Amino acid sequence: MKYIYDKITPETPPLKTAVVHPTDENTLRGAFEAAAAKLMTPILVGPEDKIKKAAADAKIDITGFEIVNTEHSHAAAEKAVELVKEGKAEAIMKGKLDTAEFLGPIVAKEGNLRTDKRMSHVFIMQDPGYHKPLYITDAAVNEAPDLMMKKDIIQNAVDLFWKIEGREPKVAILAASEHVEPRQQATLDAAALTVMSMRGQIQGAKVEGPFGMDNAISKKSANLKGIFSEVAGDPDILVFPDLESGNIYFKSRVLMSQAPLGGVVVGARVPIILNSRSAEPEERKASAAIALVASRSTTPRPKK
Amino acid sequence: MKYIYDKITPETPPLKTAVVHPTDENTLRGAFEAAAAKLMTPILVGPEDKIKKAAADAKIDITGFEIVNTEHSHAAAEKAVELVKEGKAEAIMKGKLDTAEFLGPIVAKEGNLRTDKRMSHVFIMQDPGYHKPLYITDAAVNEAPDLMMKKDIIQNAVDLFWKIEGREPKVAILAASEHVEPRQQATLDAAALTVMSMRGQIQGAKVEGPFGMDNAISKKSANLKGIFSEVAGDPDILVFPDLESGNIYFKSRVLMSQAPLGGVVVGARVPIILNSRSAEPEERKASAAIALVASRSTTPRPKK
Structure with a gap:
């Protein structure tokens, strides 16, 4: 993920990040390394004694990191949202707690972190x-996103792409076929989303689908099937039909083909860094870098 | 796919294969190359004049290939099924016609090619x-297979594995998570299928799921998540939750990581060779080799 780090200069201020319930080695090491790389200034939110014990056990030096003491993990998630509201944090990172518990206060209406779009x-x-x-x-x-959720999923990715790359992305909506097939909902959704993009309901991108993976990423395969499209063979964003297909795909690329990656949750007022338990330190750091570049971006998607 | 060819000796009799409506260069070249490699003895079924014209146009020498003349593509598909019933053909291969039209007579009850399992x-x-x-x-x-279809899908793959590899396969059922999640149908199906295997409703295999792709193919990832299983990190068969996830996966492996492959439809009385329009000649040949090895196998799954 070198190309992401190349977008950060020594003058880029690190991202003030509320790290929620960092009571395990993985999270603490992620926060420590991201801080050492000047990607973030962690604010450790959670039971102070547990955090300090975990750091001592793992021999991670958290001297100099601000700690905001809370009683338990649930309170830590709520406190992180408060820190954003007060302008004290610019991003939130998940530590050792359940994803649902972590996201609860973030998606709650009173938290004020939500936008009009689904995260x-x-x-x-x-x-x-x-x-x-x-x-x-x-x-x-x-x-199992429905059509309107997919619309938000695409717009969120397009907006992130603009912030990081500063240009219009090509978006390929994937299915099992490049034809619209009435019994394959993914192809119907893809058709609807393509026209939504033509009508301005999705903005700032060239959006097209359905594509099979072959004609999405290979112009030769596309041409063989009679598809002549600017997106075919050259997409910047791949939209998956559902969680299973996307999840299986990215894990196969990481584990079978050593593709490095990082990720963030978008669609909230600030980036949410949500790494899985098995994420490698390099992935955690890349995710922090993505959040930083997106937050400091001066080239958001042009509004119509 | 060298390892498949290694299972074929010079003494293996080629597979008598009814090639349905081979009126395009792709199909004819596939049949010709498979014949040259002694994988099959093609019987070209379809309008004789169209077949001969396509062969002449593509400069493919079909002298010596039997041609069974039929009026049109639909009649060709029906005739192929008849040839199997009469013992004149041992496999069926799709040519230039719609998949639905091709499969129609094969799945029809009167065709007698069906078994008690879904293809x-x-x-x-x-x-x-x-x-x-x-x-x-x-x-x-x-x-979008439901539970009982998935059961047949697994048993079909297990039976094919026995025929080709002559041993018990490890089967990993994929989902987006290794946990059973009530809102993720793929994980519920995987749990049911795991227990079906324990109860003998699926036979001849070690079947386990749900797995995320990470813990399916990496024992290290599995252990990190507290999964200690003989299947984790070492499956022979990957079962996908639906057509989208499987289709996107295999195309990404072929096109982004140059993984060679071949395939057949199983669950009928004879192998059905069903290549897509964009299949490379090498894939068509590998598919014929798979059909041949499976048909000539002397090590079917042991019955209980």
Whole structure:
């Protein structure tokens, strides 16, 4: 993920990040390394004694990190949202707690972190099998998105792409076929989303689908099937039909083809860093870098 | 797919294969190359003049190939089924016609090609990112399989594995999570299928799920998540939750990581070779080799 780090200069101020319930080695090491790389200034939110014990056990030096003491993990998640509201934190990172418990206060109406869009997850991957960075959505949060959720998922990814890359992305909506098939809901959704984009209901991107994976990423395969499209063979963003297909895909790329990646939840007022328990330290750091670049961006999507 | 060819000796009789409506260059070349490699003895079924014209146009020498003349593509599909019933053909291969039109007479009750199981598709892949041949199912035929369809899909793949590899396979049922999650149907199905296997409703295999792709193919990832299983990190067969996830997966492996593959439809009385329009000649040949090895196998799954 070197290309993400290249977008950060020594003058970029690190992201003030509320780290929720960091009572395990993985989270603390992630926060420590991101801080050492000047990607974030962690604010450790949770039971102070537990945090200090975990740091001592793992021999991680958290001297100099602010700790905001809370009674338990649930209170830590609520406190993190408060810190954002008060302007003291610019991002939130998940520690050792359940994803549902972590996201609860973030998606709650009173938390004021919500926008008018559904939150969704975006991975950025540097894939040795592809010629440029590839945005993957949604492979981590939304289970069986319907049409309007997919619309938000796409717009969220497009907005993140603008912030990081500063240009209009090409978006390929995937299905099992490049034809519209009445019994394959993913192809019907893809058709609807393509026209939504034509009508301005999705903005700032070239959106097209359905594509099979073959004609999405290979112009030769697309042409063989009679598809002549600017998106075919060259998408910046791959939109998956559901959680299973996206999740299985990104894990196969990471584990079978050593593609590095990082990811964030977007669609909230600040980036949410949500790494899985098995995420490698490099993934945690890349995720912090993505959150930082997106937050400091001066090139958001142009509004119509 | 060298390992498949290694299972064929010079004494293995080629497979008498009814090639349905081979009126395009792709199909004719596939049949010609498979014949040259002694994998099949093609019987070209369809309008004789169209077949001869296509062969002449593509400069493919079909002298010596039997042609069974039929009026049109639909009659060709019906005739192929008849040839199997009469013992004149041992496999059926799709030519230039719609998949639905091709499969119609094959799945029809009067055709007598059906077994008590639903038909399904299996790819065999030699993946540079994996340490042994990997069977992928169902990435090509069944759209949104329910529990009982998945049971047949698994048993079909297990039976094919026995015929080709002559031993008991480890089967990993994939989902987006390794936990049973009430809102994720794929994980509920996986749990049910795991217990079906324990109860003998699926036979001849070690079947376990749900797995995320990470803990399915990496023992290290599995152990990190507290999963200690003989299947984790070492499956022979990957079962996908639906057509989208399987289809996107295999295409990404083929196109982004150059994994070669071949595939057949199983669950009928004879193998059905069903390549997509964009299949490379190498894939068509590998599919014929798989059909041949499976048909000539002397080590079917032991019956209880």
